[in-house]
Amino acid sequence: MSNKINSFEEYLSEYKKSVEDPESFWASKAEDFEWMKPWDKVLEWNFKEPKIEWFINGKLNITQNCLDRHLHSRGDQVAILWEPNDPKDNAISFTYSELYEQVCKTANMLKNNGAKKGDRICIYMPMIPELAIAVLACARIGAIHSVVFAGFSAKALADRIQDCDCNIVLTSDGAYRGAKSIALKKIVDDSLVTCPMIDTVIVLKRTGEPVTMEEGRDVWWHDEMKECSSDCTPTEMDAEDELFILYTSGSTGKPKGVVHTTGGYMVYTEYSFKNVFQYNEGDIYWCTADIGWITGHSYIIYGPLLSGATTLMFEGVPTWPDAGRFWDIVEKHNVNIFYTAPTAIRALQACGDEFVNGRDMNSLRVLGTVGEPINEEAWTWYNEKVGNKNCPIVDTWWQTETGGILISPLAGHTPLKPSYATLPLPGVQPLLVDNEGKEIEGNGVEGNLCMKFPWPSIIRTTYGDHERCRQTYFSTYENLYFTGDGCKRDENGLYRITGRVDDVINVSGHRLGTAEIEDAIDEYDNVVETAVVGYPHAIKGQGVYAYVICHSPDVDHDLMRQEILSKVTEIIGPIAKPDKIQFVTGLPKTRSGKIMRRILRKIAEGETDKLGDITTLLDPSVVEEIKSGALSN
């Protein structure tokens, strides 16, 4: 297969080429695709503004490369294999020809409803095939998709719709999640009270529950699809035309709309998919992420479909009807490549080995993880129980902003080391810097992880606020992209990501800003001030620990805890709910008024004897009070 690296030696030589001459390296990868017009120049960039352009003046449509390009050679091969929430219901598959037809019809449906190139379309849907189809239909007509994870609240949805000024929302009546059903359309209705920019809501029937349809605004998906033709010429896009926006949390303010563009994202997601997972023709590939996150965008939809793979999409949850659900699906569909998050592995490991034992998982060849550091116990269990000690585990490090996997073993080629993401992919040039921005050279060192050269799927801007993009990623260290992660490089030059060095926390692989959670808690009437930190959590990786100061301290604390949880659920969603809430009368602040989170983190971790220097605090006595009231772990 073209573009595929077949040995570690080949990796080393490809890596060398990619650094010595990045432009010809990436041009050779891009040549494998169908371009409506070739590019004039491969790359122009500076990290100052930043301005990054790949495949300049090249014209293409990514769906032509995901679909049309494969029709001749693999029209009858399954493109999407969908496993529903309820194991008693049948799986549904779409061949490449069928997917092509559905995408074209849906694209025409969007056009009939007024969608045009450059419009932002919000997609708030469960993990059903129509979600993937909707994403591709937007890309077909050049509309910019903004997928919002269906676990976010009405308020969070409204913020995202407003920020990028969407005109259409695609949703469903409801969603199934394990034993529960969630009234999605109702959440959309609530959010649209503050979103006058939305003129159309297209509603798919999934659960059949009753919904309110607003006359003149809401239409049924199946009605709108009826007359649509399955011919839809792909809209010509510039390589740098925006493909999608995806919101992600940072250390300050509201989530940012990360913008990815068409050409570079296409080239990089395909290249990284094939190489990291060592995809072979005919493999059944399953990534358990939700399409509401970047992992779903790049490695359920785009990477696999660009590569002509069969991508499995699962609607349900890992623990329903029981903790053997993932392994049943592996057995049932003969999954060859399986990609999940450490938090899911830990949760399933905690349920006991009986759910893995007894399932035939011999089809598995490659395992992957993403989203957070994987601890050795989880790694060992995954390797032994799931992989039967004969599947390489690729620990893939990347971010919403990177578009694709940057540091990871290539399955079967790169020597593995548990909890290490190991080595950069070709085209990726990491470096470690100290807090002053000075490069830390050599091996056996630790520092802040940066990138010194652009790769094709690097973030281009944050929607509507380019300055924020510059500030967040390109201003901390001059001429470098700063990831926000801390990282070790061992004696052999292998990379191990140690976690965020900023105020971002990673709860069950979901990225959350502590400031965002604090703002949500502060919305509660009786709250004066809040400080949120992460602390180690056996299953979630990190848990949310909130220190809260109340106006009237003699309230019923249990009741108030409940109400704070509802407030956070209402403003962000259940994923951001604090695991622990400690009521305090003061927070450790410096004389300039900055909260010293380092101290709060240590207390939350239970390391009250390692607080370090607290003499710079305005009032060191608050520390004693917080320590004595700390909630045991």
Ligand code: 7RM
């Ligand atoms: C893909 C995704 C990004 C943050 C990132 C890290 C953490 C992701 C790993 C990891 C250690 C890994 N995008 N992270 N993968 N940490 N090892 N293999 O997760 O934008 O949602 O989060 O996640 O801190 O900066 S994300």
